[in-house]
Amino acid sequence: MNTFRTALNASTLFPFRLTLPEQIRVAAEAGYEGIEFWMRDVDAYLEQGGTLTELRRYAGDAGIVFANAIAFWKWADLDERERAGGLELAIREAERLAELGCPSAAAPPFGQVEGSSLERIADCYGELAGRIRPLGVDPLLEFWGRAKALSRLEEAIVVADRSGVADAKLLLDPFHMYTGGSSLEALSRLSGDRIGIVHVNDYPADPPRETIQDRDRVFPGEGVFSGERFASTLHGAGYRGFVSLELFIPDFGGRSALDVAKRGLEAVKRIYGVQ
Template sequence: MVESMKLGERQFPFKSALNASTLMPFGLRLDQQLRVAAEAGYDGYEIWVRDVEAYVDEGHSLSTLRNEVEALGIAIPNAIAFFRWADRDERVREEALLQAKREMELLAELGCLAVAAPPFGDVEGVTPHEFAQRFAELAKLGAEAGVEPYLEFWGRAARLNTLEQTLEVLRSLEASEAKLLLDPFHLYTGGSKLDSLHEVAGRNIGIVHANDYGATPPRETIADADRLFPGDGVAPLGQLAQLLHQNGYAGYLSLELFMESYGDLGAVEVAKLGLEKLQAAFSLTSL
């Protein structure tokens, strides 16, 4: 798959990925999801750990699936997981690290070398320094398993809900190579400043989720299910694309929607439509 696609006089200087959440209405098994993404023309597919576990529980082999993925010519650049690595409760954190170790080992077997680390759990009052300490523990586990955690902020979280807070955590980390996960929806709902992206080098961005949102519902009440295809809303995606490119990011943009239904469209049709809209919304007029 090509890393850069020209659209008329515009150019898409990123890699494309499809997040498993986008295909949720179709109830597909993990291997079926990957085939849809490959058929639609994506460079990568962002999996959910729960789908990996379900696939294994049904008796399927991850090593066999890994071979199929390689044959399809599609990458698995990241996984979505929910372990309470930053929780206020020490016992909860200990259990979360055990969960993370187990899930990272599964991902490594499949050939997925990164996993999202959002502020899942009770993080009320957790300081940037504490987030940094706990993320360092998680990163150490990841290094042992061969899977890198990407620090993610959630606009609705009690803490780590803005890009600015996340940058504080990164500055508190001794490891300057730590990476974050960006998402336009969370930038919006948390009230982050897009200009803060000037402080983020491309090498410190692990992956970027791609979506849009409308002028309504308002920021205070908009929900995941209200996310739109890129270009169908009011998000400043062109400016975001320009900033990412200026910062040296040339990695994956992963289409992450949570729509309950796409009407009469099938999975491959939705995936192809999403790829077209992603490339159009994040293309640049000049490089």
Template structure:
């Protein structure tokens, strides 16, 4: 049984240097239900002469849901002026994403966050979400395993709890849980509706956790991540949303983008299927 939907995070296709229309087509051909685009790719396409209408049409024609956008604005930076500029950037980007029918935008701890405490982060995240909800795009809280602050699941839960946001959501990732020291059993304490998107990937046993980088991620099922256990937990807390394949592999050894997408879809389905 497979109770989830599957999305392609287009970081997985970065080595092929595709524009957003080409990324959408690859995801459709492979059979993905949704896609995560990067703001840098959306903006590059528009700056190069493409239009918002082109992206809208492409998504509609292939019936692919734009579930989330990967963006980098310094919403939790310790510097007030930097945060102000970040909220302005976020608002501009969310207005563009709303026109594309995008559901979520990622809010990771980007910037200088070492001097920002979690209570302050909760205030800043609440402000970000209120901006997004007025526009129609929901910011989802992401933690990074090697961040100076907001590096673990418990910290993200604290920020959500203290933010005074009803039905706030997180973006979770097993790679970041592993390198940040989060216990996967902690997922059992969540409710499915608290998860906006769940990134999927795997990691090898070597190098040791301290030496792992994004480029070391591998396809689900090819590493030592307890994917079956995670799948059972997600199903147990009634999460039935998107599993989104996010890799940063630099060289696919001669495989085409279509082959990578097809293999990736099958690896997610095989690794996250639920035993009846």
């Protein structure tokens, strides 16, 4: 089945210390349709004298879509001054994303959220969406398995439902589902149009869930996660968007960035049924 579109999350290439144009080139040469870039790399590119217009043209010429951006906004921080600063940053970065033609950005529970109720987080997410959606950028609600609040898919669904945001979309990630104890069955409560993007990865049985770290993620199909079942559930929900390879492996043993990207794409295609 030709079900999903493929994207490369730039985190996978972090060990190679590439510029954003270099990341785009590698993704294109490997055969991905899109890239998930990190806002810090946009900042670095601009600081070196590049422009957003040039960057958008470069991606277009390479045939690469900006699938999503990885951002860190303290939109739900318990400190109101921190939260206000987070919203201001979100607006500034959303303006840049709109100019790049990037439709969305991750909105994880970044900052101090311990002790925050889901109702408050829902209100904060509603305010975030109200600020940046008019700019043409959708905040994708992301849960982090180790977060002090908003750590499970079930909680993210509640937040989205109570936020008042029409068609609020979630960002899904098997690693965070695992570390936070989310159930795959909870996906049955989501229709495909409620999913903004899906990060794909796998994890080994050891280290155990209590101590496993981002650096322990492995390529799809090389761990104990049932990627095929996950893919089937996504397909059944009607999701047809991007599956984006997100790894944090610190050392690839001398392999080149292009070799790693190609290996990742092969794994994604094999497990997620992309032809």
